[in-house]
Amino acid sequence: MxxxxxxxxxxxxxxxxxxxxxxxxxxxxxxxxxxxxxxxxxxTVPTSSGDLPLMVISTPNNTIVDEPKVNGEMTVIKRGELLFEGNIGIEIRGASSQFFDKKSYGLETRDASNQDLDVSLLGFPEEEDWVLHGPYSDKSLVRNHLIYGLARDMGRYASRSELVELNLNGTYRGVYAFMEKLKRDKNRIAVSKLTSDEVSGEDLTGGYVLKIDKLSRSDNGQSYTSANSFESRIVPPSAGMGQAINFVYEYPEAEDIVPEQQQYIIDYVSQFEAALASDTFTDPQTGYANYIDVDSFIDFFILTELSNNVDGYRLSTYIQKDKNEKLAMGPIWDFNLAFGNADYCSGGETNVWAYKFNERCPLDIWLVPFWWERLLQDPAFTERLKQRWATLRGSTLSNGTILGKVDGYIGLMQEAGAIDKNFGTWDVLGIYVWPNNFVGQTYNDEIVYLKDWITNRLEWLDGAMNEL
Structure with a gap:
């Protein structure tokens, strides 16, 4: 039989x-x-071609929604080889991107009983939580994938990602970036595990993960409250409508963090901000440097400015503090509107500072904290920034290295025929999709724009950094 x-x-x-x-x-x-x-x-279900993996997901009799995750099955194929086959839970994810026809998804790998299961996918370290990001307004298909790769090359953790094709319930859905969900984990945001009984002494000092962001359902509410966040005591520059900076509890989550831990991280951030705002903010012992990992702030600044991320510093901005360590920026997240892909607040320009967003759009709900403007008033900070920039421009952030990455991604997709298949499914070339600053008639137009934008941005930053 x-x-x-x-x-x-x-x-x-x-x-x-x-x-x-x-x-x-x-x-x-x-x-x-x-x-x-x-x-x-x-x-027919398309097969994998070249080195671009194919993810085949089915959710029999289950409609995928924005929470909760529904049961499904997933198969991962690369060059005809079965890399994974198993159960998953899947849901729609994202904020404004949910309005796009091409959805992004959050998924978790599960065992035969549909319980969470840590697995290694596409060679990434074992975990259970993953993201399928569907580039839609980003018609290059590679902006997030590019910036994460650059961050890792700089020695910073950023979500590991790989370009894949997705077939969902028998329908081809195009090119996606498969990536790690940001979370506390020894292989992701590697801060110490903080349990509810750690409420004093050294135990209380970490680890914490905060974010400056909009709220989602997972943040335990749709409005900022003392249960899910705390407010900066310093008004952001150019705020004209009573806007404030809110720090959302990411880890421990709002429902898990206990009062002693809340008070500790509130006090620490407040002390940092007070020191940074003080007249003696440049003092190496009592000033801001006593509270932050300066190098992490510099690298975060460079990545945000390199891409002129219109959401930079004010949304999807993660901050971490490990046990007995200083406050550190990162990891970076959500750069699909960067690299000239936004037509508001000078997001498409190559010759403006992203950290000066508030000057251009003071009525926006989410503004940039005063940190960056103040840090650049310290000669010691700007000197370290210039040195780091010069070093990176000779290696990781050279024109050839960055543009070579873009060409490599394109070659990978072309070998698989994925570019034509993606835009055969999502007919958006030549059509404005919010918030495009440029609308190319062809995919090649989009890539020429991206590469020219990067080249012009690097040239402007070379001069602007020297003038700080």
């Missing part, structure tokens, strides 16, 4: 892919579903 085919084998059989010769030894023809006379031909 022949055995039952796996999900992977069945998908490959349906598509009639080149692995048929392999499957004939592992699955009898008797396993294939018999044809139904008069039945319309079903759409």
């Amino acid at each position: 022949s055995r039952k085919c796996s999900l992977f084998e069945y998908l490959v059989r349906v598509t009639g892919c080149l692995l048929f010769a392999f499957l004939i030894f592992t699955c009898s023809k008797d396993d294939a579903p018999p044809p139904v006379e008069g039945e319309e031909e079903q759409p």
Whole structure:
């Protein structure tokens, strides 16, 4: 008696892919579903080509929504090889991106009983929480993937990511960036685990993860409250409508953090801000440097300014503090509107400072904290920034290195035919998709724009850094 085919084998059989010769030894023809006379031909599931993995996800009888995750199954194939097959939970994710036709998804890997299960996917360290980011307004398809790669090359943790193709419930959905969800983990945001009984002494000093961001359902509410966040005591520059900077509890989460821990991190951030705002802020012993990892602030500044991220410093901004350590910036997150892809608040310009967002858009709800303007008033900070910039421009952030990464990503997608398939599914070339600063008629137009924008930005920053 022949055995039952796996999900992977069945998908490959349906598509009639080149692995048929392999499957004939592992699955009898008797396993294939018999044809139904008069039945319309079903759409085929695309196979993986080249080195671009294919993720095939099915959620039988379950509609994917924005919370909770629904049960599903996922298969990952690369060059015809089965890399993963198992259960998952999946939901729609994102804020403004949820209005796009091409959705992004959060997923968690699960065991046979649909309990969370740590696995290694595409060579990433084992974990259970993952993200499928669907570039839509970013018609280059690579902005997030690019900046995360640059950050890691600079020695900073950023979400590991890989470009993939997605087939969802029998329908091809285009090119996605598969990436790690940001969370406290020894291989992600590597701060110490903080339990509810650690409320004094050294234990209380870490680890914490905060973010400056909009609130989501997972943040325990749709408005800033003392339960989910705390407010900066210093008004952001140019604020004209009573705007404030709110620090959201990311780890421990709002429902887990205890009062002693809340008070500790509130006091620490407040002391840092007070020192930075003081007349003696440059003093190496009593000033701001006593509270922060200056090098992490410099690298965060460089990555945000390199890309002129219009959301930079004020949204999707993560801050961490480990046990017995200073406050550190990062990891970076959500740069799909960067690299000239925003038509508001000078997001498309190559010759403005991103940290001066408040001057251009003082009525925006979410503003940039005073930190960056004040830090650049310290000659010691600016000198370290210039030195770091000069070093990176000779290596990781050279024109050739950055543009070479872009070319590599394009070559990978072209080999798989994924660019044509993506825009055959999402016909957005030549069409404005919020908040495009540039609308190319072809994919090549979009890439020429991106590469020219990067080149011009680097040239401007070279001069602007020297003038600080």
